[in-house]
Amino acid sequence: MSTPVKIRIGVIGCGHWGPNHIRNFSVLEGSAVTACADPDAQRLKAVGRQFPGVRTHGDYRQLLANPEVDAVVIATPTATHFEVARAALLADKHALVEKPLTSHTTEAEALRRLARKHGRALMAGHTFLFNAGIRKLKDCIASGDIGRVYYLRSTRTNLGPIRKDVGAVRDLAAHDVAIFNYLLDAEPLEVSARGERFIRRGIEDVAFISLSYPGRVLANIHVSWLDPKKVRQIVVTGSKKMLSWDDLASTGPVMVYDKGVFAVRGGVYKEPYYVNYGDFHLLTKEGDVTIPHLKLEEPLRAEARHFLDAIRGGPNTLSGPKAGIAVVRALAAIHDSMDAGGKPVKVR
Ligand SMILES: NC(=O)c1ccc[n+]([C@@H]2O[C@H](COP(=O)([O-])OP(=O)(O)OC[C@H]3O[C@@H](n4cnc5c(N)ncnc54)[C@H](O)[C@@H]3O)[C@@H](O)[C@H]2O)c1
Known part of the structure; x- marks a missing residue:
């Protein structure tokens, strides 16, 4: 599958942090935010008002079924990272998962294997x-x-x-x-x-x-x-x-x-x-x-750019699966x- 000129991003989890990802991926030249998901109707409404061009979904699985999404950012509570990231990789989406990658080491390792199998970029959101x-x-x-x-x-x-x-x-x-x-x-x-x-x-x-x-x-x-x-x-x-x-x-x-x-x-x-x-x-x-x-640059913007580069085949070692797993292990x-x-x- 060839990578589109603008990588289409779906943001899952629109609480405190998710909208910062929407804002950053919306302004970068190489990406556009096409969809977001959150089960909280109020959060979804607020984000829909703030970013009118972004399609909203109450269930992240609807977002994963959306063919206009190439890659996802997962900004849901940590306990849900594994389930959502696994579903995203199985749906052939690249995934930037907020820190920590997962709660358990075995889960993080399973995500790494899955990303490799599906040829998708997996990155942990270690913003610092x-x-x-x-x-x-x-x-x-x-x-x-x-x-x-x-x-x-x-x-x-x-x-x-x-x-x-x-x-x-x-x-x-x-x-x-x-x-x-x-x-x-x-x-x-x-x-x-x-x-x-x-x-x-x-x-x-x-x-x-x-x-x-x-x-x-x-x-x-x-x-x-x-x-x-x-x-x-x-x-x-x-x-x-x-x-x-x-x-x-x-x-x-x-x-x-x-x-x-x-x-x-x-x-x-x-x-x-x-x-x-x-x-x-x-x-x-x-x-x-x-x-x-x-x-100085907003670190989250630099992180977003790094994710887009990794999707395009650039290096993914700084905050890639190995680095993410090491943190979970510690x-x-x-x-x-x-x-x-x-x-x-x-x-x-
Ligand atoms: N990198 C950073 O500097 C940084 C900063 C803040 C938060 N975070 C990370 O971002 C993640 C979210 O943190 P937050 O502060 O936004 O939390 P939050 O509780 O404010 O928001 C989480 C949102 O996820 C939604 N959600 C829950 N389950 C969901 C699901 N299955 N599908 C879709 N949405 C779901 C909730 O309704 C809520 O709106 C956490 O993993 C946190 O560690 C990272």
């Missing part, structure tokens, strides 16, 4: 991998500029929105795990997490998560929707420099700190890890702090550890 600030962190790490990465930490807190179907780990930490995997080009080996359920039964509102990555890189994620302050921050500590990212900063999201701890021997700086501890002393270096200029291990009172759990 398309964020210019996160891309900058990646460049700084990959260039070797900050030296060896010692540890990363992330804080993602706010008061609400509180979900009904998944807890703060699958809802919020999904972003941070995806970011850390991307920055380190690796998956965590082991996790240990404590979380607590205060508001609803069975759904954690807050979690403190430790992750061990290959090469003795340590990471920590704090997520909560029960917090007085909205924070979206990451710190990366390297052996030569340090980085911070603040999605809400007014100056610019990324700061590069020429700071570190060095061993000095005979006037020569060395990384402390490699020296003989008998004949050196440690100094901290307090150098310049720079704020790199970034070309989230499952985090849940196992929380259930075991914080015991370390291997990520399999």
